[in-house]
Every structure is written in C-alpha cells, then in structure tokens.
Amino acid sequence: MSGGAVDPYLADDSGMAHGNMTMVGRVDHSRNGFDPTAMLTDWETGQTEVLTDGRTLRTFEVDAIDMEIEVAPGVFFPAWTFNGRVPGPALRAKEGERLRIIFRNLGSHPHSMHFHGIHSARMDGITGAGLIGPGEEFVYEFDARPFGCHLYHCHALPLKRHMHKGMYGLFVVDPDPARHPEHAAVAASRVLGSPENAEWQELAMVMNGFDTNFDGENEVYAVNTVGQVYMNEPIRIDKSRPVRIYLMNATEFDPINSFHLHGNFFDYYDTGTQLTPTLRTVDVIMQCQAQRGILEFSFADHEDGLYMFHAHQAEFTELGWMAFFDVQESGA
Numbered sequence: 001m002s003g004g005a006v007d008p009y010l011a012d013d014s015g016m017a018h019g020n021m022t023m024v025g026r027v028d029h030s031r032n033g034f035d036p037t038a039m040l041t042d043w044e045t046g047q048t049e050v051l052t053d054g055r056t057l058r059t060f061e062v063d064a065i066d067m068e069i070e071v072a073p074g075v076f077f078p079a080w081t082f083n084g085r086v087p088g089p090a091l092r093a094k095e096g097e098r099l100r101i102i103f104r105n106l107g108s109h110p111h112s113m114h115f116h117g118i119h120s121a122r123m124d125g126i127t128g129a130g131l132i133g134p135g136e137e138f139v140y141e142f143d144a145r146p147f148g149c150h151l152y153h154c155h156a157l158p159l160k161r162h163m164h165k166g167m168y169g170l171f172v173v174d175p176d177p178a179r180h181p182e183h184a185a186v187a188a189s190r191v192l193g194s195p196e197n198a199e200w201q202e203l204a205m206v207m208n209g210f211d212t213n214f215d216g217e218n219e220v221y222a223v224n225t226v227g228q229v230y231m232n233e234p235i236r237i238d239k240s241r242p243v244r245i246y247l248m249n250a251t252e253f254d255p256i257n258s259f260h261l262h263g264n265f266f267d268y269y270d271t272g273t274q275l276t277p278t279l280r281t282v283d284v285i286m287q288c289q290a291q292r293g294i295l296e297f298s299f300a301d302h303e304d305g306l307y308m309f310h311a312h313q314a315e316f317t318e319l320g321w322m323a324f325f326d327v328q329e330s331g332a
C-alpha cells in the first residue's frame with residue numbers, strides 16, 4: 001500500500017480525513033534488518049571475561065557498514081551504520097569494567113567511534129586516535145566511567161554529515177551499587193539483569209531525523225529511525241511496573257529536540273550521572289544534539305489506554321516524531 005508513488009506526508013487513502021498529516025503505509029522492518037520495537041529492549045552487552053586482577057573485561061565488536069534504509073513508508077535513505085542498524089547498537093556495561101571495542105570499517109568512507117565518557121586522548125576516535133579508513137580496524141580500550149546514559153558517534157569530518165548518516169548509538173554505563181552505598185538500592189535497580197532491575201520496563205530511545213533530499217533540513221523525524229513507527233505499533237506497557245527510558249538526541253540540523261509525555265509526569269536524570277533526579281515531576285524535557293538523560297515514570301494509577309508522547313515541536317510531530325504507549329493491566 002505504501003509504494004514510491006504516494007507522498008507519505010500528504011496523501012491519505014485510508015478513509016481518514018485528507019491532509020491530516022499522517023504517514024500512510026508501513027515500513028518493511030525485515031528489509032531494513034532492524035525493528036524499532038525490538039530495538040527498545042535490545043541491549044548489546046558484548047562478551048565478558050575476568051582479568052587477572054579480578055576485573056571484568058567486556059568486549060564489543062562493531063562494524064561500519066553502508067546500507068540503504070527505509071525511514072518512512074517508501075522513503076529510503078543511504079545510511080552509514082554501526083552493525084547494520086540506525087541507531088547503532090545500544091552498548092551497555094557496568095561502572096568500573098574494562099571495555100574493549102573492536103571496530104572494523106567495512107564502509108566506503110573513513111569512520112571512527114568517539115565515545116562520550118572518560119578516556120585517554122589516543123582513544124578519542126578523532127583523526128590520529130582511532131579514525132580509520134575503509135578496510136581498517138582499530139581497538140578502543142578504556143574504563144567504563146562515569147556511570148550514566150551516554151552515547152558514541154562517528155567523529156569523521158564533516159561531522160554534520162557523518163552523524164546525520166546514522167553513525168550514533170547509546171552507550172549506557174550502569175552504576176556499581178558497591179560504589180554508591182548512599183543510594184545502593186537505586187543503583188541496583190539500574191544494573192541490567194539484577195533482581196531490582198527486573199521490575200523495571202527499560203526502553204532505549206534515540207531521537208533522530210533524516211534529510212532525505214540533502215537540502216540541509218530533515219524531512220523525517222523519529223524515535224529509533226522509522227517515522228511514526230510507534231503510532232502504528234504502540235509500545236506495550238504493563239501498568240503495574242515502572243518505566244525507565246534511556247533517551248538521547250542525535251538529531252542534526254535542528255538545534256533542539258524534545259520529549260513530551262501525555263497524561264503523566266516523570267522524573268528526569270540529566271546525563272544519567274546522578275542517582276537522584278535533576279528534575280522532578282515534569283512533562284517536557286529538551287535536549288540539544290548529544291544531550292541525553294533518563295526518564296522515570298509510572299502508569300500504576302492510570303486507566304488503561306493509549307498515552308501519546310512526542311516532540312513538542314509541531315513540525316517534528318507531523319513529520320514522524322509522534323508515538324503511543326499502550327498501557328494495560330499485566331497479563332491483559
């Protein structure tokens with residue numbers, strides 16, 4: 001039903017009012033090779049081994065790959081990807097671990113992985129420090145710190161082009177509860193796979209946009225790449241369990257993106273580097289490019305239903321950044 005002939009922004013042949021500014025049709029996730037719904041909970045934890053000093057070494061393997069992706073029904077974009085997906089894999093580690101990232105450039109341009117975190121200059125992912133040409137390999141190594149909700153992205157020039165092509169991803173460092181005795185319970189709840197963490201519904205979200213006609217402005221806006229995907233496929237929420245979103249803004253060309261939740265308020269941990277909220281009881285936050293944070297909220301006392309969330313810039317919502325939580329009783 002999508003087809004290349006249909007203008008996805010204006011046309012509507014589904015019987016709804018013409019011109020209500022919604023996209024028509026569905027993106028073929030299998031052709032893309034990634035599914036935005038699966039991406040919400042798809043954390044890449046790599047391979048671990050114990051070093052002689054007792055510390056954990058966590059190893060990730062990441063390849064840069066050129067790939068055409070469908071970002072809205074019938075709208076294709078020539079992306080540069082990490083591991084064949086946009087955003088790249090959501091890397092997750094624990095505070096204090098040693099991290100090793102084996103990066104191979106299988107693409108057609110020079111690329112790198114520049115991590116937002118604490119590391120040495122020679123591991124920075126810039127020219128002379130891990131920026132590699134096609135066919136080359138580089139191994140980044142550093143400690144997982146500070147804990148928080150971070151990101152990595154390609155730092156090849158022009159940066160505007162390399163980031164916008166899709167070369168970014170979440171880099172989450174879970175706090176080590178032993179290092180934070182004053183907030184050990186909160187820290188434990190953030191450690192992926194812990195009993196305290198199992199109660200939470202954690203979601204990985206990257207706000208992004210795509211300039212599909214290369215005029216320096218975005219034609220499609222989304223969370224996790226595919227415009228309006230969570231309108232078509234609302235995110236199922238068990239209302240008895242709290243929700244935690246790891247949110248990052250990778251949008252190029254627009255100075256600010258934002259997140260607004262309907263019918264509810266949330267606590268916000270700016271950059272995720274604290275264990276107490278930086279903002280309490282808010283319903284909108286904004287992020288410039290590379291800003292990120294953790295949102296926590298609950299629908300426990302709400303009626304079941306579809307609760308919207310979206311950027312609070314009307315242009316972004318109309319071009320794809322609009323979504324639903326489908327809140328239901330557990331087991332419903």
Ligand SMILES: [Cu+2]
Pocket residue numbers: 080110111112154155156162163167
């Ligand atoms: Cu690049």
